[in-house]
Amino acid sequence: MTSFKSKVLSAGVWSTFDASIRFGVQFVVSVVLARLLSPTDFGIYALTAVFISLSNVLVDGGFCAALVQRPEVTRRVETAVFWYNTIVALCLAAAICLAAPLIARTFGHPVLRPLLYVSATIIPINAMSAVPASLLQRNLRFDIAAKSGLTASICSGLLAMVMAVNGLGIWTFALQAMAHAMINVVLLWVFSGWRPLRGFHLAAARPLVPFGFFLAVSNLLEVAYTQGFALIIGKLYGARDLGFFNRGQNLQSLPGNVLTLVVTRISLPVLSTKTDDTALRRTMKLAHGVAMIINLPLMGALGTLADLIIDVLYGPKWLPAAPILRLLAVGGVLLPLQAVNLQLILARGRSGLYLKAEVGKKLIGIAAVTLASIYGGIIGLALSQIAFSFVSFVINATIASRFSSYPPSAQLWDLRGTVLLTGAMVALIAAVKPLLGFGSLINLAVLSVMGGLFYVATALVLRIGATEELVALLPIHWLRRSAAPPR
Numbered sequence: 001m002t003s004f005k006s007k008v009l010s011a012g013v014w015s016t017f018d019a020s021i022r023f024g025v026q027f028v029v030s031v032v033l034a035r036l037l038s039p040t041d042f043g044i045y046a047l048t049a050v051f052i053s054l055s056n057v058l059v060d061g062g063f064c065a066a067l068v069q070r071p072e073v074t075r076r077v078e079t080a081v082f083w084y085n086t087i088v089a090l091c092l093a094a095a096i097c098l099a100a101p102l103i104a105r106t107f108g109h110p111v112l113r114p115l116l117y118v119s120a121t122i123i124p125i126n127a128m129s130a131v132p133a134s135l136l137q138r139n140l141r142f143d144i145a146a147k148s149g150l151t152a153s154i155c156s157g158l159l160a161m162v163m164a165v166n167g168l169g170i171w172t173f174a175l176q177a178m179a180h181a182m183i184n185v186v187l188l189w190v191f192s193g194w195r196p197l198r199g200f201h202l203a204a205a206r207p208l209v210p211f212g213f214f215l216a217v218s219n220l221l222e223v224a225y226t227q228g229f230a231l232i233i234g235k236l237y238g239a240r241d242l243g244f245f246n247r248g249q250n251l252q253s254l255p256g257n258v259l260t261l262v263v264t265r266i267s268l269p270v271l272s273t274k275t276d277d278t279a280l281r282r283t284m285k286l287a288h289g290v291a292m293i294i295n296l297p298l299m300g301a302l303g304t305l306a307d308l309i310i311d312v313l314y315g316p317k318w319l320p321a322a323p324i325l326r327l328l329a330v331g332g333v334l335l336p337l338q339a340v341n342l343q344l345i346l347a348r349g350r351s352g353l354y355l356k357a358e359v360g361k362k363l364i365g366i367a368a369v370t371l372a373s374i375y376g377g378i379i380g381l382a383l384s385q386i387a388f389s390f391v392s393f394v395i396n397a398t399i400a401s402r403f404s405s406y407p408p409s410a411q412l413w414d415l416r417g418t419v420l421l422t423g424a425m426v427a428l429i430a431a432v433k434p435l436l437g438f439g440s441l442i443n444l445a446v447l448s449v450m451g452g453l454f455y456v457a458t459a460l461v462l463r464i465g466a467t468e469e470l471v472a473l474l475p476i477h478w479l480r481r482s483a484a485p486p487r
Contacts, residue, residue: 021150023258025157030250033172034314036164039243045173046246047107047234048115050227051099052177055092055123057219059085062212062351063205064134069346070208073138079196080205082131089127093120107234111170118174122181129185132192148187156180214351218358225362225369229381232373245378247314248324255298256335259291271347280404284340285414289466291336292415296422297455301448303329304429308444327382331389337411338393341400348403357399361392418465425455 034042063081067073100116136145160176168175189195229249233242271283302309306329307322314321345354365388372380397408412419429451436443459467 021146021153023254025153027250027254029157029160029176030247031313032161033164034247034318037169037172038240039247039318040239041170041243042246043234043239043242044109044111045115045170046230046242047103047109047112047239048119048174050230051096051103051116052119052122053223053227054220055089055096055120056126057216057223058092059089059123059127060130060216060219062215062217062219063208064130065215065346066208066211067131067134068138069211069349074204075197076201076204077208078131078135078194079199080201080203081208082128082196083200083202084205085127085130086124089124093123096120096123107239109239115170115174118171119177122178125178125181125185129181129188131196132188132194135194136188136192144191145188147191148184151187152180152184155183211349211351214355215346218351218355221358221362225365228369232369233378233381236373237378241378244318244321245324245381247310247318248321248328248382251309251313251321251325252299252302252328252332255295255302256332259295259336260339262291271344277403277405280344281406284344284400284404284406284411286466287340288337288411288415289418291340293418293459293465293467295336296333296415296418297425297451299329299333300422300426301429301451302326304426304433305444305447308440308447311440312444323379324382327379328385331382331385334389334393338389338396341393341396344400344403345396353399357395361388361395364388364391415465417462421455421458421462421464424458425451428454 063084067078067081096116097120100113100120103116104110104112133145156176156179159179160172163172163175229245230242233245271280303326306326307319310318310322310325342354342357345351345357365384368384368388369381372384376383394408397406397411401407429447432450433443433447436446438446458464460471
């Protein structure tokens, strides 16, 4: 048990490090590009990303998650999944190339056509990395995944900056994504040592179909819903407004994506090993506490300081994105809780139940988006995400409580200390903000340091939420523990 716990803690640290640096590099690159490119450029590439994201979900087919979830898998099964991913990826890449002229005419941007041609090549490249990455996740070997992911992110990020400075414009996005995919797949194969068997062995993947099919449809609904915003905004309001929404959404999702990636990577293999109700509840409570003690203050700061953050990072031309960021930050508060509850459903092997939850949520979400797009414009769309986020949490947690006796009300009650502390931090920042008369950069620095120190100091002194558990995960804590003399 001690060995397994250490392995989980090590996986958590490595996964957090990997995700933080990877998304951090992407963030830095996006800031540089926002200074060099226009909101319209960002909006046009956001349309391209919709079709690539949908294709990636179809390529996976839920099989990779099934590899992680199943108690045992053979090399024949792994090989079958690999060839399935590769074949489907090639077919979808060809389909996108055929549809590219129609997509470009529909949205009125001719450059979409060559952009889609180039971006389509990324789909089969990503498919080749899916099985090695899933097997590393299954074995909690995020140290190996981090080596390839971080190297790919840093190299492709530096390349993107060079391309943007040299005037490649919108092509920077597509070429960066291609470079990242190529470097990542090569390093994953080198570091993991995994190779498929000779022959296709497609029939060996048949036992994964029941679990994978429902999960694939669920993931497709999720991506279609989230990425559908780009299509709606791009068609109804234009690429420029889509660029503003895209920047606000990306700023909000940066911390959320890091936490969600870490939570989902670790929760599925860990929860799959838990069968006792008490152990499940304890594990979920720990995951919630650690994730939310980080996510809540970050979302609170993003919402309160949205205008300053946009101005400092992207410049005055991007300030229309500030109200969008403020609202989306509220909608991102419960994202880690949703992720943990969904992983518990998958860990129990109930992908069919997972699909039913996704269908119910998406029907509610589509209704909210439809009303918002008709009556509320882009701000209305952002507001709809707040409502959808809270409804999604209730649905996810209610279904997951069948397996853990941990209902939504208990999950929220256990976070009361973190919620109150975050509220106090937001109130302090909001009160001091109007009193500062410096420039945006200095104001942001002062308010961020003040709010951060207040939050961390209060959490440590009062031992609020999962403070002690989070400190135990920090590398400095490990170093001190390993340096201590044996008793």
